[in-house]
Amino acid sequence: MNKDKKNKENSARQKGIPKSAETRKRMSLAWTGVPKSAETKAKISATLTGRSLSAEHKMKIHDALVGKPHSKERKEKQKRNQKIVMNRLEVRAKTSAAQKIAQNRPEVKEKNRIAHTGSRSYNWIEDRSLLPYSGEFNLELKERIRKNYDYTCMVCKLKEEQLTRKLSVHHIDYDKKNNIPSNLISLCGKCHPVTNTHRKYWTAVFQCKIYRRKF
Numbered sequence: 176m177n178k179d180k181k182n183k184e185n186s187a188r189q190k191g192i193p194k195s196a197e198t199r200k201r202m203s204l205a206w207t208g209v210p211k212s213a214e215t216k217a218k219i220s221a222t223l224t225g226r227s228l229s230a231e232h233k234m235k236i237h238d239a240l241v242g243k244p245h246s247k248e249r250k251e252k253q254k255r256n257q258k259i260v261m262n263r264l265e266v267r268a269k270t271s272a273a274q275k276i277a278q279n280r281p282e283v284k285e286k287n288r289i290a291h292t293g294s295r296s297y298n299w300i301e302d303r304s305l306l307p308y309s310g311e312f313n314l315e316l317k318e319r320i321r322k323n324y325d326y327t328c329m330v331c332k333l334k335e336e337q338l339t340r341k342l343s344v345h346h347i348d349y350d351k352k353n354n355i356p357s358n359l360i361s362l363c364g365k366c367h368p369v370t371n372t373h374r375k376y377w378t379a380v381f382q383c384k385i386y387r388r389k390f
């Protein structure tokens with residue numbers, strides 16, 4: 176009788192017989208570090224799949240791991256798993272809803288307002304005396320803006336030559352007196368009226384678009 180067969184028979188006979196904590200500990204130590212065959216690994220995985228751990232068991236694992244540095248491999252695995260979880264649609268919807276609630280809290284709103292005021296604003300210009308007067312929202316300035324955006328509607332991307340009318344020049348912050356170039360953007364006659372509703376949304380969209388542009 177070969178050793179492997181004997182082992183199997185022993186294990187079958189002992190199945191179901193409860194073992195003392197001491198014996199289990201000894202067995203565990205004896206098997207620690209012994210490489211498992213693919214077949215064994217598959218068996219273990221099949222047994223464990225779908226099984227949920229008790230709170231007590233989870234706590235035990237947690238206690239055993241606390242303070243231990245994570246291996247590079249484990250960190251990468253965690254990162255991958257997190258990415259998969261974060262990308263699940265229901266998780267994304269949940270995160271987005273939670274973010275919306277958080278952003279609407281008055282103290283957060285106030286913080287954001289302060290963070291984007293004055294020199295921290297997207298529209299901040301060091302020397303305002305170099306800018307055109309507010310009365311200078313004229314043909315020349317509008318033409319400059321259209322040219323700056325390559326005579327393109329920044330929403331639908333249609334070019335002026337494809338349209339029957341010249342492009343409109345839109346004030347990103349809806350302040351008609353704020354005529355600095357970084358507050359102006361070219362829009363077609365169809366898209367411009369659309370920006371009259373959901374103003375906060377459109378301001379954010381256009382500010383993102385102009386953020387890295389040079390004027």
Ligand SMILES: [Zn+2]
Nearest residue numbers: 328331363366
């Ligand atoms: Zn358009």
